[in-house]
Amino acid sequence: MRKHSPAALGALAVAVLMTVVGCSSPNSPNTKKSAQSDGYDPGYTCSKTSCPTTLTAGLAGGQSTFVRNFNPFSPTATSGTFFMYEPLWMFNILKQGEFIPWLADKPAWSEDGKKITIKLNQDATWSDGSSVTAEDLVFTLEALKKDPELQKFEYVAAKAVDAKTAEITFAGPAYTLESTIGGVSIVPKKIWESQDLKKWTNPEPVVSGPYKLGQFSSQQVVLQARADYWKQKVPVPQIKIPILGQAEEQKLMSGELEWSGGAIANVKKVYVDKDPEHNHAWYPSYGSLNVYFNPARKPFDNPSVRKGLSLAIDGDQVMKIVTQDLSYSISPTGMDQKTQGKWIAPQYKDLPFGKANVDGALAELAKAGFSKRGEELVGPDGKQLTVDLPENAEYKDAIQRDQIIAEQWKKIGVKTNVRPVPGTQLDALKKSADLDVNVGGAVYGANPWSYYNDILSSKNAGAWANYGSWKDPETDALLKKLSETGDQAEQLAVVGELQKIMVEKVPSFPLASIGASAEYNSKQWVGWPNEENPYAMPPPWAAGDNLRVVLSLKPNPDTYGS
Template sequence: MNPNLRVTCTPKPRPAGSLRTGARVAAVGAAVLSFALSGCSAAPTPAGGGSAGDASLTANLGFAGTTINRNFNPFALKATQGTFGFQYEALFDFNILEGGKFTPWLATKYAWADGGKKITIHLDERANWSDGSKLTAQDVVFTLDYVKKNKLPPTWSFDFEKASAPDEHTVEITFDKPAYSKIDSIGGITPVPEKIWRNKDGAKDTNPDPVGSGPYKLKQFSPQQLTFEARDDYWKQKNVPVKTVKAPIITQASEVPKLLSGELDWSGGVVPDVKKQYIDKDPKNHHAWYPTYGGQFLFFNHSKKPFDDVHVRKGLSLAVDRSQLLNVTNPGMFNTLNLTGLDSKTQGKWIADEYKDAEQPRAELAKSLAEFKKAGYTKKNGRLVDGSGKQLSFSIMEVQEWGDAVQFDKVVASQLKKAGIDVNVKPIAAAQIDAKRKSGDFDVTIGGGVYYSTPYNFYKDMLFSENAGIWTNYGHYKSKKADDLLKDMATAQDAATVKKYAARFEKIMVDDVPAAPLITIGVSSEYSTKNWTGWPSEKNPYAQPAPWAGGVDAMSILLNLRPAKG
């Protein structure tokens, strides 16, 4: 896995590891505040790239492993790629690439009432299921109650008091306290047809032949490839331009050759030196876009000495040369992070004035050693030692299967050694990583945190005590101050109030260094315009560009594409 895309928390379902994107599937109960209160509206198909002539496209959805499981249960944490978006759709979304812009989908708008204790959602009256029946508000209410009653873990799950359907196209959800911070989870609800699921076991049923509201039906299944066929009666757009989507298993080794040969139209792996390996081979048709959606962090284990000492954490952060890290895998694709943890370029509107210049692109060893001195360490004969002469030493835990991530960590280790610290990279089998993170059985690890439409969930993922060892609080950071602040921020309903709270979290990041911000991570995407045009780009960022983004993003792209010829 490429360290520039090692993700632990994302706004939507993600594949687990196969595209070097991290182990997290999506944010259970995670919420993003938004201020848009209303909106506008089974044998495999033979391998081969798509074409405008046959209206097909081949995409790398990022299947993990060497076989595809036939599990299209939208309530399962390990639902097969292609479950969401293609077949089951969300109510609405927020485009973080456009500042959290509201994107209507099954729902056209929503409105809060009763001080954030009630939300009314208006469904698109055109919406229907793939069997031709209407999608109604009762289906949405059933889905909410079904998840609650059966204690199911879909990525959007959240606590609520009551859900009701005053009419066929209106849903009302009430809460016992202001729920503004749950809006992203509410938007992520993927309704199922009540008539089918009321007799299914959501905890066990693999739902091999799904009836969904999305633009595609599963045409063929094999353990090596999924083939989706566009619906003739899709409610949102009568003529779906891409008639067939082929989704074969693509290995890391075969990704670039298949992109270059034209067998693969659209992929989402991080291609090292993508400009040289892919774009320059055919500049007219080959394109790559890795827009920022999060950051890479050095996580210290706060439950272990000496990482419980803020001066040690500050010393380590000051010893890192972030500008060098930018060139480890993909020069020119990323940038360094502000020390608040936010990216100045894409999250700058949330950064308080006093932290606008909180940047540290180069290592600052003199300041680093000054911090270490406050913690009782001095540099002698090239070694950073404590009062007893013992050298500061530790290991960076990494997934051994991710060779490029191991290399990235080795660069960080070499930088810290310049401060006199003995650092080694400790590769661990991927199957063991989560358990070690949860138990705190490590010294330091490197991972990613994802941005939302406001900083609330970003800081909650990383700083909330109850998230110790999970989401992005890998360092087991526990602070009553941060916990209380999160509770207050959850009730904020306007941008000015959110920014006021964000500034206080930014102070925690800069002063207490719960984790050291490194560089940005990007939504990797490679695509060809030889057969299809209309892809999202920096000039038109209407969707996150990776095929594994799923949901509203991937479908927005497939519905927006047009044949390059004819």
């Protein structure tokens, strides 16, 4: 699962990690050679040998070549783009949505929730030395607003109050848009105002983030740390992102790749146990893995069919086989009971889940006219219920998961065709709703609105993450109501109504938690997030979190000294 994927906490995490790692400061008397790459000084020294200069990250998926596109608004942006562009603020969903300021401080809302005031960090600069301004923010918002496919959220007006302060006004209360607003990537107005945001490839990016483009080729992107980065010294001088083809797992095993976000079947056995001192895997829960039904195609337009197929799935078995319990079954409401439990409405807290209910499944399917005939489940037309389930051919673990689901459906007489296809073809099938069922992930935000909006809003049909193209006026009205209240009690009441739709109409079935799959090697670099210190989501593809990770790393003192 890769995504589509969010600094009191960030600064604290960085400070703590610097202390734990034990590398000396630039002013320490114990100084030898500084880690340098192309003249960059990261601000620490190593006593045993020269410090490491490069971190190699796997971000290319199954690509065979890179195209030079560093447009942060493009769905085909080149790997590494989000090490260069930054969000306004973030939320650590591993710490119950804890707020993390970044380009901007904690925003202020008007009492009626119709206006938000954003103050940009006074020190924030672009890589050409100019200041990141409120004008840049307003320009970005207005440019995105011109294209419905790019617009992140609806608003009435945006204006710059002064050089570093902007105000956004909404038609109604918009409290729950805070995480969406925070995730906007600002671009410099002077560079972008003459460009088409959707089409421009931004080949020479001017950025606010810790890295700028160093080198580009069709086979590798090299990101170079900014010596003038406004937030702190960047500890890793270079990030290399090579084309790996189908060899990402192999390169990880050999040590050539140090940081990966690919989900690996039997990861503990095949990777961690090979070198437990240096090889690490952590898949923290950050959302739900859902089975999406296409209500525009018969018989999946019938809620009893959707519910029946859901009841036949044994999520515990799927997760045990595929992830060795790194993931786990979750509530049919879509909320992970471990990390989002406070958002499960009281009437749904005790819903059973995780185990197949074959009798319940057949009873539900009977409401839609389906019955067993021998080993087959047949409908009113006398034909066996058959499900077409396309899957991204690049992801072995996903294909394995789908095949297990197919075996479970076979037990109630359903025939399932698990069909591996190229990722681009799968995206096209989702967008056009040209499929029966598919499996995909949705992520949590600072509150349930972003999650339910992603998977249920008509505006997101066929896109992230409404992969079943659910379109329902009642659902849209509830999402709008939820976005307009800042009162937590009222939010929970509306969330309960959305959960009623999830449980009774089953637009999608929340199969399990999704782990933010990450593997990393600590021989060169330490300070990675883990279960004891969950300061960020660990994969290199997690935009925003990936910045917190690289800014928290330091050379391993056992290897390089301090």
